[in-house]
Amino acid sequence: MVEMATDNMKSIVFQLNNEEYAMPVSLVGSIERMMDMTRIPGTPDFIKGVLNLRGVVTPLIDLRARFDFDEKEYTEHTRTIIIQHKNMDVGLIVDAAYDVIDIPKNAIEPAPEVVGSIHIDYIDGVAKYGDRLLILLNIDEILSKDILENTVDRQEKLV
Structure with missing residues (x-):
């Protein structure tokens, strides 16, 4: 029997704090090298600023800071990773x-109660992919919508 494409979740794999994470590739618009950004005063520490990417003001969130990991140069x-989230x-x-892979949906398990120091609400699940987790x-x-809207509102006031 041939597996249907719907039996897999095409995902981008990335590294954060020596662990591997994934998100659906359908959210991803592009992957960029680090660029100059404009800091926005009065925003949470994990919002590093905004950048003008092809004419679009794009808020930048450092996932290390969002997850309360130690800072790293x-x-x-x-x-x-530039994603589309609620029309933004x-x-x-x-x-x-570094990877785009097809994760079999039957390899995805619900998030465990405790996953390191990451808040459990930030996790949809855990996937076994070969010898990788x-x-x-x-x-x-x-x-969260209120954080992003607040950042964009502050940026617009500065312009």
């Missing part, structure tokens, strides 16, 4: 982004 491997472009700063992110929780 940005390197040549650091990437910004958002950049997620990660340590590295991938943490599937809940983008809706990570990018």
